[in-house]
Amino acid sequence: MSALLPATCARCNGSGWVPTAGDSLRVEPCGCQGDLRRRQRIAASNIPRRYYPNCTFETFYEKNNTVLKSARNRVREFADAWPMTNEGRGLLLIGGCGAGKTHLAVAVLVEIIHSGKSGRVLFCNFQELIQEIQASFDADAAVGKSEILRPLLEADLLVLDELGSVRPSQFVQDIIYYVINSRYNAVRTTIFTTNVPDKADDEGLEHKIGTRSRSRLHEMTELISMRGVDDHRIKNKQTGNII
Numbered sequence: 001m002s003a004l005l006p007a008t009c010a011r012c013n014g015s016g017w018v019p020t021a022g023d024s025l026r027v028e029p030c031g032c033q034g035d036l037r038r039r040q041r042i043a044a045s046n047i048p049r050r051y052y053p054n055c056t057f058e059t060f061y062e063k064n065n066t067v068l069k070s071a072r073n074r075v076r077e078f079a080d081a082w083p084m085t086n087e088g089r090g091l092l093l094i095g096g097c098g099a100g101k102t103h104l105a106v107a108v109l110v111e112i113i114h115s116g117k118s119g120r121v122l123f124c125n126f127q128e129l130i131q132e133i134q135a136s137f138d139a140d141a142a143v144g145k146s147e148i149l150r151p152l153l154e155a156d157l158l159v160l161d162e163l164g165s166v167r168p169s170q171f172v173q174d175i176i177y178y179v180i181n182s183r184y185n186a187v188r189t190t191i192f193t194t195n196v197p198d199k200a201d202d203e204g205l206e207h208k209i210g211t212r213s214r215s216r217l218h219e220m221t222e223l224i225s226m227r228g229v230d231d232h233r234i235k236n237k238q239t240g241n242i243i
């Protein structure tokens, strides 16, 4: 399939409609419309090029590992149930680098778009978000903080990737709380990924994102642990496999 649509679809002549088979008086949407809509949604979702199109449930490599298998199955159930999720309850995927957290989170977004399910879905890397907001404080920045954050508040399903990957400061914790609490109040669903353990000590999530945010996080997500899994990126270097 080519990356760009031809100017005019040969099947429908660009009208978007074709006669229904066996009933020339009726029309149905042309297949090109689904493709177009899908591509628009993928572009609007902000999924990084390195994760699309290769991060799907089908390409998730579970290595015969029970932790990964059960994580994949649970996240898949979540995607299948969308948008009928339980009162905006999302997921908190916790695991080491390379466990496949981001892969599964992206797979949810891709599944929703590919199956034509409703909802504005958005991917956001936490570290890039903080950097973008910090850059917006320059006097000549084109967009301000509230404009950067607005799409995160409005998305029906948000993936916030690598939560806690930035050195904590009051500023960073305030941003996190603002996003988490706004989505909580609006009953919007969020999938968080993090490699920070869900603990209250100095190395834990509470220290990174603050007590209030961690408490909200527990109220609005189901924890899915992917801990104790080897780093597949290191492993694949050894075996020479390409993921």
Ligand SMILES: [Zn+2]
Binding pocket: 009, 010, 011, 012, 013, 014, 015, 016, 017, 030, 031, 032, 033
């Ligand atoms: Zn067409």
